Amino acid sequence: MIQPGPSTSGLATRFRFSSRGQQLIGQEMFRVLDRAHALEGQGHRIYHLELGNPRMAPPPEILEAARQSLEGQGIGYAPMAGIAELRSALATRYAPLLQERVTESHIVISPANLLIHQFLDLTCNPGDRVALFTPAFPSYWAAAAHLELDVVPVPLTERDGFHLSHQAIEAALAADPRAVVVNNANNPTGAVYDPAILRHLSARCEEAGVWLLSDETYAELTFDGSFLTLAAPCAGHVVVISSFSKVLSVPGFRTGYAVAHEAVAAKLALSNSTLYSCLPGFTQQGCLAGLSVLDRYAAEVRRRNARVTTACHEQIHRSGLLRSTRPASGFYLFVDISAVGLDDMEFCRRLLDEYHTAATPGRSFGEAYRSFIRLATCGTEEDVLEGVARTVAFAHRLGGCRVQAA
Amino acid sequence: MIQPGPSTSGLATRFRFSSRGQQLIGQEMFRVLDRAHALEGQGHRIYHLELGNPRMAPPPEILEAARQSLEGQGIGYAPMAGIAELRSALATRYAPLLQERVTESHIVISPANLLIHQFLDLTCNPGDRVALFTPAFPSYWAAAAHLELDVVPVPLTERDGFHLSHQAIEAALAADPRAVVVNNANNPTGAVYDPAILRHLSARCEEAGVWLLSDETYAELTFDGSFLTLAAPCAGHVVVISSFSKVLSVPGFRTGYAVAHEAVAAKLALSNSTLYSCLPGFTQQGCLAGLSVLDRYAAEVRRRNARVTTACHEQIHRSGLLRSTRPASGFYLFVDISAVGLDDMEFCRRLLDEYHTAATPGRSFGEAYRSFIRLATCGTEEDVLEGVARTVAFAHRLGGCRVQAA
Numbered sequence: 001m002i003q004p005g006p007s008t009s010g011l012a013t014r015f016r017f018s019s020r021g022q023q024l025i026g027q028e029m030f031r032v033l034d035r036a037h038a039l040e041g042q043g044h045r046i047y048h049l050e051l052g053n054p055r056m057a058p059p060p061e062i063l064e065a066a067r068q069s070l071e072g073q074g075i076g077y078a079p080m081a082g083i084a085e086l087r088s089a090l091a092t093r094y095a096p097l098l099q100e101r102v103t104e105s106h107i108v109i110s111p112a113n114l115l116i117h118q119f120l121d122l123t124c125n126p127g128d129r130v131a132l133f134t135p136a137f138p139s140y141w142a143a144a145a146h147l148e149l150d151v152v153p154v155p156l157t158e159r160d161g162f163h164l165s166h167q168a169i170e171a172a173l174a175a176d177p178r179a180v181v182v183n184n185a186n187n188p189t190g191a192v193y194d195p196a197i198l199r200h201l202s203a204r205c206e207e208a209g210v211w212l213l214s215d216e217t218y219a220e221l222t223f224d225g226s227f228l229t230l231a232a233p234c235a236g237h238v239v240v241i242s243s244f245s246k247v248l249s250v251p252g253f254r255t256g257y258a259v260a261h262e263a264v265a266a267k268l269a270l271s272n273s274t275l276y277s278c279l280p281g282f283t284q285q286g287c288l289a290g291l292s293v294l295d296r297y298a299a300e301v302r303r304r305n306a307r308v309t310t311a312c313h314e315q316i317h318r319s320g321l322l323r324s325t326r327p328a329s330g331f332y333l334f335v336d337i338s339a340v341g342l343d344d345m346e347f348c349r350r351l352l353d354e355y356h357t358a359a360t361p362g363r364s365f366g367e368a369y370r371s372f373i374r375l376a377t378c379g380t381e382e383d384v385l386e387g388v389a390r391t392v393a394f395a396h397r398l399g400g401c402r403v404q405a406a
Numbered sequence: 407m408i409q410p411g412p413s414t415s416g417l418a419t420r421f422r423f424s425s426r427g428q429q430l431i432g433q434e435m436f437r438v439l440d441r442a443h444a445l446e447g448q449g450h451r452i453y454h455l456e457l458g459n460p461r462m463a464p465p466p467e468i469l470e471a472a473r474q475s476l477e478g479q480g481i482g483y484a485p486m487a488g489i490a491e492l493r494s495a496l497a498t499r500y501a502p503l504l505q506e507r508v509t510e511s512h513i514v515i516s517p518a519n520l521l522i523h524q525f526l527d528l529t530c531n532p533g534d535r536v537a538l539f540t541p542a543f544p545s546y547w548a549a550a551a552h553l554e555l556d557v558v559p560v561p562l563t564e565r566d567g568f569h570l571s572h573q574a575i576e577a578a579l580a581a582d583p584r585a586v587v588v589n590n591a592n593n594p595t596g597a598v599y600d601p602a603i604l605r606h607l608s609a610r611c612e613e614a615g616v617w618l619l620s621d622e623t624y625a626e627l628t629f630d631g632s633f634l635t636l637a638a639p640c641a642g643h644v645v646v647i648s649s650f651s652k653v654l655s656v657p658g659f660r661t662g663y664a665v666a667h668e669a670v671a672a673k674l675a676l677s678n679s680t681l682y683s684c685l686p687g688f689t690q691q692g693c694l695a696g697l698s699v700l701d702r703y704a705a706e707v708r709r710r711n712a713r714v715t716t717a718c719h720e721q722i723h724r725s726g727l728l729r730s731t732r733p734a735s736g737f738y739l740f741v742d743i744s745a746v747g748l749d750d751m752e753f754c755r756r757l758l759d760e761y762h763t764a765a766t767p768g769r770s771f772g773e774a775y776r777s778f779i780r781l782a783t784c785g786t787e788e789d790v791l792e793g794v795a796r797t798v799a800f801a802h803r804l805g806g807c808r809v810q811a812a
């Protein structure tokens with residue numbers, strides 16, 4: 001995956017990094033972000049389509065609650081599992097969606113990206129297999145590589161709109177994995193999977209004794225407003241993770257949560273304590289305030305995303321050179337660039353340098369996707385539309401070159 | 407160390423945790439905090455001496471900057487190594503303390519507690535030895551256990567005031583460790599080590615090809631205002647970590663930093679990206695504002711700590727039953743309870759239940775310290791003095807009982 005990490009030049013060779021230290025991939029889009037910042041430092045205006053960094057104003061209730069907490073007791077340490085009020089409010093929110101009882105004891109607050117790592121760390125030993133349906137979010141690959149797990153990529157089919165299928169589920173389980181990761185609604189494809197197939201996946205994992213991580217970060221951002229969760233705290237084998245970052249437009253709060261069996265939740269809390277002690281209390285107070293307006297706010301976000309993401313999809317479609325499947329959720333387009341004759345890294349590098357538009361190379365989502373890029377459509381509408389227009393313009397220039405060269 | 411973690415009752419036995427998942431210790435003081443919160447939930451007033459949770463008001467500049475950033479662009483993602491302005495300001499701060507050049511490329515922002523884990527993860531393989539001078543901060547033990555490292559405890563001598571000695575350094579290196587951890591000024595003993603011995607430790611580690619983690623979280627809180635850092639970004643083998651939590655009274659900001667060789671700093675940034683993407687930008691903006699007033703503010707904190715911590719030490723000393731070495735820094739007392747006939751766990755449990763005073767059991771700092779407890783003196787002065795008075799009262803009741811029983 002991408003580059004193996006920084007050079008150790010100048011560091012005496014007897015100070016070696018550990019084996020895990022050599023398996024750090026990071027997230028390519030954060031490297032793109034760093035390069036974009038460098039260009040901005042030189043005075044260029046950059047169109048940011050690399051990160052899912054929502055630029056809609058968050059609900060004012062969140063900022064107000066965070067401010068109040070900052071002025072009060074919110075700058076002290078908080079409980080390792082997260083503040084009780086937020087865990088309890090989340091339990092109340094999930095209760096009507098589930099067939100079973102869910103309480104505070106099933107909820108742990110932690111950054112969603114870290115929860116991926118924590119889940120794999122708690123469930124898998126080095127050398128164990130973890131099955132990913134691909135294209136798959138870079139953090140799954142990065143966490144698995146760092147933990148020295150063996151990733152089994154299970155490709156979903158582009159012509160089926162990258163949807164989860166029975167065949168893909170059986171292919172994943174045939175590899176005898178210790179854990180399976182599913183991401184619905186999907187980043188980067190925008191696909192929303194069939195509820196019956198998702199439930200079948202969960203049942204098959206339980207039957208096979210396989211842990212299941214259900215990443216539902218975008219589950220409340222389906223354009224049609226449907227919200228399916230695989231949370232099943234009694235079953236025990238499913239760990240649901242989600243985040244406030246996308247649905248409440250507060251990525252910088254770095255706050256997410258897990259819904260899991262209470263034994264798993266207790267382990268996750270202990271993992272929090274071991275790794276970083278606790279999260280800030282005031283950001284959690286902010287998210288608690290956000291929960292109370294989430295339904296109304298998420299409806300606005302869905303409407304905005306449906307409009308902008310679909311408009312971008314159509315712009316891509318009309319290019320005649322680039323293509324993406326029609327998204328049903330979220331704010332990403334997974335764009336097939338195979339017609340233009342550049343690989344993803346080169347395309348993204350030149351798109352940034354020459355068109356000042358930052359995008360994420362497809363291989364971040366699996367080695368097989370070197371002829372794809374991901375565009376995030378959650379920036380300011382003007383920036384996003386301009387960024388997509390520039391991407392299309394770049395493709396046309398390349399397309400022209402390619403035709404001339406032929 | 408303490409309890410092995412939550413029970414897995416109710417979780418089907420075929421869903422096993424990983425080997426690392428079974429090695430999670432967490433931090434006992436966060437479990438004490440959780441139990442203390444439960445008692446508070448029942449309406450009791452609890453005296454919190456378990457956590458180093460400073461209750462002095464932080465510099466108003468920090469909260470103001472964080473608030474402004476929250477209202478601006480501070481709720482988006484930030485660079486994986488931390489915001490450039492803060493890294494650059496820290497480089498400027500360290501430059502006059504060092505013999506060598508230090509720049510932004512040597513600084514990475516991350517929670518200090520997590521940096522302990524990140525350092526050990528990057529430098530040590532499972533089964534490698536890591537030497538700790540004991541008593542030692544619980545997070546070193548917790549991170550080492552989770553990473554399946556072999557801890558070599560090197561006890562410092564109580565009658566020498568738990569100071570670092572040449573013998574201790576040679577004992578640590580004789581174990582052929584991959585890494586050594588040193589913590590100056592020290593938590594829990596309040597000892598400030600001899601600069602010449604610290605420099606000798608660094609030189610011996612370099613000579614022996616051994617990584618050195620220098621945890622300097624309390625280095626700016628020596629009562630006499632001396633500040634020694636082992637930072638040596640060119641040497642490469644020393645990773646310095648520190649935190650804004652204690653010196654700026656903002657533990658809930660969860661913001662710390664490392665000063666290291668640029669190859670190590672780059673690895674740490676990649677570790678950030680892999681684990682949790684990035685930290686909030688607005689807390690970093692707050693810390694940046696805090697840096698500009700740190701010298702003035704830290705002087706106040708030192709004066710307050712010198713007065714309160716010394717007063718508490720004297721109260722302990724006068725008890726005739728409990729004793730602690732005279733602290734020269736910070737806000738902890740490592741109290742020898744061997745005269746009262748209870749072990750640390752039982753003493754802390756009953757101190758909380760019967761005297762509503764929360765303290766940390768000594769074994770959190772090493773198995774050998776079952777006849778010690780740690781008292782944190784950084785709460786509100788009234789609470790701290792009352793908590794220490796209650797601890798002494800409990801000891802007297804026990805001491806009395808013991809004499810009667812004899």
